[in-house]
Amino acid sequence: MSSFGEKLAQVTEILRKYQVFCGHGYESIHDEAVALVLGAAELTPDQTMDLLDQPFPQSAEPRLEELLHLRGVERLPLAYALGEAWLAGVRFRCDARALVPRSPIAAVLIEGCQPWWSDDREPKTIVDVCCGGGSLGIIAAHVFCDALVILSDIDRDALSLASENVQLTAKTGHVVCCRGDLLHSFPNASIDLVLANPPYVCGVEMAQLHPEYEHEPGLALEAAEDGTALAVELLHEAARVLAPNGLLILEVGETAAALERRLPRIPFTWVDLPDGGSGVAAVSAQELRDWRAAGIL
Numbered sequence: 001m002s003s004f005g006e007k008l009a010q011v012t013e014i015l016r017k018y019q020v021f022c023g024h025g026y027e028s029i030h031d032e033a034v035a036l037v038l039g040a041a042e043l044t045p046d047q048t049m050d051l052l053d054q055p056f057p058q059s060a061e062p063r064l065e066e067l068l069h070l071r072g073v074e075r076l077p078l079a080y081a082l083g084e085a086w087l088a089g090v091r092f093r094c095d096a097r098a099l100v101p102r103s104p105i106a107a108v109l110i111e112g113c114q115p116w117w118s119d120d121r122e123p124k125t126i127v128d129v130c131c132g133g134g135s136l137g138i139i140a141a142h143v144f145c146d147a148l149v150i151l152s153d154i155d156r157d158a159l160s161l162a163s164e165n166v167q168l169t170a171k172t173g174h175v176v177c178c179r180g181d182l183l184h185s186f187p188n189a190s191i192d193l194v195l196a197n198p199p200y201v202c203g204v205e206m207a208q209l210h211p212e213y214e215h216e217p218g219l220a221l222e223a224a225e226d227g228t229a230l231a232v233e234l235l236h237e238a239a240r241v242l243a244p245n246g247l248l249i250l251e252v253g254e255t256a257a258a259l260e261r262r263l264p265r266i267p268f269t270w271v272d273l274p275d276g277g278s279g280v281a282a283v284s285a286q287e288l289r290d291w292r293a294a295g296i297l
Contacts, residue, residue: 001055001056001058002055002056003052003053003054003055003056004037004041004051004052004053004054004055004056005052005053006056007037007056007064008033008034008037008052011033011036011037011064011068012029012030012033014068014072015029015032015033015036015068015071015072016029017072018071018072018073020032020071020072020075020212021075021210021211021212023102023210023212023213024077024078024079024085024100024102024212025078025079025085025086025087025100025101025102026078027276032071032078035078035082036064036067036068036071036078036082037056037064039063039067039078039081039082040060040061040063040064040067041056041057041060042060042063045086067081067082075210075211075212075214075215076212076215077100077212077215077216079094079100079101080094080095080096080100080215082094083095085100085101085102085135087101087102087103087106087135087139088106088107088109088110088139088142090135090138090139090142090169091168091169092133092134092135092138092165092168092169093133093161093164093165093168094133095161096215096216096217097133097155097157097158097160097161097217098132098133098153098155098157098158098161098162098217098220099132099133099216099217099220099221100216101132101133101135103135103136103197103251103277104251104273104275104276104277104278104280105136105195105197105249105251105280106135106136106139107273107274107275107277108249108271108273108280108282109136109139109140109143109195109249110139110143112143112144113193113247113249113282116247116249116282116284117193117247118245122144122146122147123144123147123192123193123246123247124146124147124148124192125147125148125150125190125191125192125193125243126140126141126144126147126148126149126150126191126192126193126194126195127149127150127152127183127186127191127193127194127195127241128140128149128150128151128152128195129152129153129180129182129183129194129195129196129198129234130152130153130154130182130196130197130198130199130220130230131151131152131153131158131159131162131177132153132155132158132161132162132197132220133158133161133162133165134151134161134162134163134165134166134175134177135165136195136197137149137150137151137162137175137195138151138165138166138169138175140193140195141171141174141175142171144193145171146174147174147192147193148174148176149174149175149176150176150177150178151166151175151176151177151178152177152178152179152180152185153179153180154179154180154181154182155217155219155220156179157217158217158220159177159179162177163177182198182230182233182234182237183234183237183238183240183241184237186241187241188240188241189240189241189242189243189244190241190243191241191242191243191246192242192243192245192246192247193246193247193248193249194234194238194241194242194246194247194248194249195249196231196234196238196248196249196250196251197251198223198230198231198234198250198251198252199219199220199221199222199223199227199230200223200227200228200230200231200251200252200253200255200279201221201222201223201227201253201255202222202223202226202227202255202258203222203224205227206218206221206222209221223255225262226255226258226262227252227255227258228252228255228258228259228262231250231252231255231259232259232262232263234248234250235248235250235263235283235288235297236292236297238250238283238285238288239285239288239289239291239292239297242285242288243285244285244286245284245285245286246284246285247282247283247284247285248281248282248283248284248285248288249271249280249281249282250280250281250283251279251280251281252279252280252281253277253278253279254278254279255279256268256270256278256279256281263296263297265296266291266296266297268281268283269281269282269283
């Protein structure tokens with residue numbers, strides 16, 4: 001009987017041979033192998049190194065083979081194969097109704113959105129727009145326990161998954177789901193914090209994505225105008241709906257350069273993300289309104 005350590009080495013080598021792409025919440029093939037082995041054995045990620053010397057259960061072998069086939073042959077993102085994903089220490093139900101939770105905005109949230117959000121007050125109303133499975137809004141609810149958090153998405157399937165995750169993970173009763181098109185349905189000057197991870201992949205890049213991305217909903221990935229269309233619309237709408245001291249946290253990933261080319265006069269503040277990732281901007285309500293008044297937005 002193999003130990004967990006021996007099984008981990010075997011699975012790592014198998015994944016390397018399959019040449020899987022790690023872009024859905026795991027930094028390396030080794031990290032994916034760890035999650036795959038633990039998932040097959042129905043163990044949570046918070047294991048100690050002592051587990052490596054323990055025998056891998058025979059009863060888990062069929063599940064391990066199934067996961068390896070799904071991940072290596074079908075190139076299914078591991079989170080879909082496992083049916084769950086972890087972000088900022090929170091477990092989320094995960095399937096093809098929405099993108100795999102992986103936004104680097106989570107790292108900004110667990111720091112309380114510092115230094116852009118004043119630590120002497122909490123936001124009263126938070127909107128996670130284009131929420132997908134609701135991970136960012138739910139993490140925000142864990143950080144800002146007294147806030148009303150609204151999970152909003154135009155996709156009914158994604159919103160159904162978000163609703164399931166609210167039931168699974170939300171610690172307060174102040175998290176609600178609302179179907180909507182970006183920020184159009186929200187009244188003026190009513191939101192303290194907007195979290196936005198909209199589709200931002202351009203058509204050319206969509207055609208070049210690794211096979212793993214083909215399992216995710218294209219509606220949640222692709223945007224027009226070099227990937228900037230929805231980000232620009234959100235900037236305009238956020239200027240309208242944010243409260244006077246409100247804040248927009250916007251993710252555009254590698255489309256950041258295209259967004260700067262489209263709005264060359266706007267001095268975006270790109271967040272330094274210590275845990276990796278790129279293209280996250282922090283924008284205050286006052287900045288947005290100043291840019292709009294100056295005609296550069």
